[in-house]
Amino acid sequence: MQTFSGIRFRVLAMSSAALLIFNFQLSAQELASQPYQSLPLGAIRPEGWLRDQLLTMRNGTTGHLDEVYAKVKNDNGWLGGKGDGWEETPYWLDGAVPLAYLLDDPALKSKVAAYINWTIDHQRPSGYFGPLTKDEREKGTQITPENCSAGEDWWPKMVMLKVLRQYYEATGDNRVIPFMTRYFQYQAAALKNCPLGKWTEWAQSRGADNVMMAQWLYGFTKDKFLLELASLIESQAFPWSSLLGGRSWVMNAAAQQNKDHWMQRHAVNVGMALKSPAINYQRTSDQKYLNDLKTGFSDIMNLHGLPMGVFSGDEDLHGNAPTQGTELCAIAEAMYSLEEIIAITGNVYYMDALERMTFNALPTQTTDDYNNKQYFQIANQVQISRGVFDFSLPFDREMNNVLGMRSGYTCCLANMHQSWTKFASHLWYAAPDHGLAALEYSPNVVTAKVGESQTPVTISEITNFPFDDQIHFELKTSRDVAFPLQLRIPAWCREAAILLNGKKVQSVTGGQIATLKMTWKNGDRVTLSLPMEVSTSNWGRNSRTIERGPLVYALKLEEKWEKAVQEDEGEYFSVYPKTDWNYGLLQQVVANPASSLTVRTVKPVGKNFVWNLAHAPIEITASARKIPAWKAVAGVAYQPVTDREGIYKGAVSPEVETITLVPYGFTKVRIVAFPVVK
Structure with a gap:
């Protein structure tokens, strides 16, 4: 490029x-x-x-x-x-x-x-x-x-x-x-x-x-x-570039939860620090820094990564078990770091990482009115409640898992606001040769001067992505203008199709940037088709997560909300499931997800959209059996033991049931990392 x-x-x-x-x-x-x-x-x-x-x-x-x-x-x-x-x-x-x-x-x-x-x-x-x-x-x-x-x-x-x-x-x-x-x-x-x-x-x-x-x-x-x-x-x-590239640091973070050097394990610091190697590369042109970044980010996600696209951090990095928490501030800062990293590196790997984190980890951690936040979210979260959980910062007042304005530390109450706003302002970037690049996708309109002639253009991005796989770009310009338009093809997409004014002009495999370099006319319309296939991925404790395109899917559970007041931290909400959650996916789902999973659109993405169960536009159904021995212990659904083949060896219910999953970001209580049963 x-x-x-x-x-x-x-x-x-x-x-x-x-x-x-x-x-x-x-x-x-x-x-x-x-x-x-x-x-x-x-x-x-x-x-x-x-x-x-x-x-x-x-x-x-x-x-x-x-x-x-x-x-x-x-x-x-x-x-x-x-x-x-x-x-x-x-x-x-x-x-x-x-x-x-x-x-x-x-x-x-x-x-x-x-x-x-x-x-x-x-x-x-x-x-x-x-x-x-x-x-x-x-x-x-x-x-x-x-x-x-x-x-x-x-x-x-x-x-x-x-x-x-x-x-x-x-x-x-x-x-x-x-x-x-x-x-x-x-x-x-x-x-x-x-x-x-x-x-x-x-x-x-x-x-x-x-x-x-x-x-x-x-x-x-x-x-x-x-x-x-x-x-x-x-x-x-702190020498973050050396730490990220040195590997022993991230392994020690997985092994140690004491007070020694805890600031170097603190997940918010880590989220901010991700951009440090890229910023150093910007000043020095030393390729070593980009290598440090790639090594460090990969290591963090391998050792501490969770299905929703973010690393554990409750408050410190804390391994990849799906019962570990993640601080909302860590998501906010990691997203911003990735937005800066994208500009400096141009690497699709980080663009995909930002997309996954934004559409999965981010929405679930605030209430519909954006007035309450959850200090720590848990991947397999079978209840939101007060308690002393297996976090590196458990809190005496037991308030770091509930949804409240002032629950937990209030840094996240102040810092959560940059997440969606900076994502929205980084959907497009300026590209070489006076061009524009659409590197993250959501509905928007962008206006800029492009081409050698510096001609104003307005591009309307019409889409319901990430819930729909069609993205339309409609151009308005007062005169013809030549400039390159770049489009990210996510790695999760096997083969994308690009159409110009209804005619297919390119097929592009995932994990790269497609460039349309031509003279554009007023009214030109580009359609990017990103077919979304269902698949499963492997996470901590040999668990499996169902995915489709940029979204991961979690068990849909009816929710019971309870409001209460804590003397020091004020009003807060607890959320409990009203339906059973202790399911294991059938082995055949993992072996052949395409034929075992059914995707259905259940409602349009309408006006007054909110990330909650009532607005979830897509559902996936799967076959599963209950695991009777899988019960919450002090509110935590500790992962059942499996063998190296990933199969749970304990007793399971003889009945095969059909379970319904929705995109993770629409849930408050859920299972997203499933054990696998025969």
Whole structure:
């Protein structure tokens, strides 16, 4: 694949769809060539079910966290008060800002602008920024690189820099680039006296976010000190590239659950760190970093991977048993890392990984109104309840498995908002030769300037994917324009078909990028057909999961919801199954899924879409037998023992039953990793 380097864009129209100009002038010292570049926030407008999801978030905590959550609401430090000056307000803004511009919502834009304006307007003369510190308030101290200890931790500022990046790409506000330049000049000098780990290990463990932002700014200013700063930050941060490539780290994480080096096993840190090798490659062009990334991500998913496409992390990496939990923040951060990795590597492997994680792991962990979240989800989750489970962080108050606004740690209440919003803003990327690439699929409309002539085009992506295998792209342009259109063909698709104006033009096997390079006319219509076949995959404890296309399927269980209140953490919901769950799949299903499984569409993907059982559009039926001895122990469905052939050896019910499965993301209680029986 052809690559290009040093893409620049500037926003031409500040609206729900930004127009782009690409500048291919290269300087003597560039970041490494990369195949793709993110589009500015606002270039993509979500439609269909994805827009419904974002509207739910706007009406829920993403749009109103500052009104319903006291820590962010009261006397906020990022507005000059004495309240939250740590990570939670920037976390929330990191999702609320893209939501405001994806929906072109004036009220939400105004709300987030208050925090952004305060932050920019109150930058100190030295370049330092953030909430007023204790020394500033009580002693009138002026923070400089020489007395940087009067400042506060580097970590929350890393998140706010990501917020400002998105805001700049959406608005072109000319205050942002000088603001960041002054701050990085301050940081370059201050790190000698106040290294990255001076206050906490959080900044050391998450230094890749800081490196990423210094290199992003370098792409605009070409200030050489920014690359020197990036190298300095990397030298003071956890050596994630070496850890990921070294292999012994991920094996030790599977074996150890003690307090030694737990920050290097912490799943949220790992999710953030996945992009570290790619960011280092961007600065150095050293292929070793990409090798480290591939080795590390593969090892994590082999040793800690769960069927829904994410690794265990409750809070630490915790093996691949389907009874282990995953923190919602880990999903949010891993998704964002993959979105950055995709642009830098152009590797379909990571595109497929993002798709699987998004459409399976993500939806299940929040309530329909996006006001409550589950701190840890479990793959085989036969009840959501209070308890002390087999997690590396079990919690004294027993609240880390229930659905509540403040249950578990509230970092996820603040951080969950970036997941859907950043996925929506990374459906398309800028591609070589002034082209566009559709690398993730969902209903949307994208507007950009393309081709040598920089002609504006609008492409409507009309689809119900991932529930439907047909994706239509309708082009609108004021004149004919030549540019390449790239389409990802997922590895799960054996052979895709591409049609142009109803006529088949290509057949493409899965696991690659297809390119249509031609002169496009107004009204051209491309159809991408991605046939979805049923299959089974093998997971922890020799369990089997049923898959179809990008979705994994879980046992459909009737749900009983109970609401309660915990004194410290407030209202929460428990969910229990009303129907039996202790089934094993028949061996013939695994041996021949195509002839043993029946797929049926049970309802259309309609308006006001919600990821819950009532809206699940597809069901799969399978043959199974009950395993009478498989019972929940303290609310956990520990996996039955099988032999190396994967067959459960205990007694099973003589009756063969037909069970119904739905996509995992629509469930709250479920079995997704099944034992196999004869």
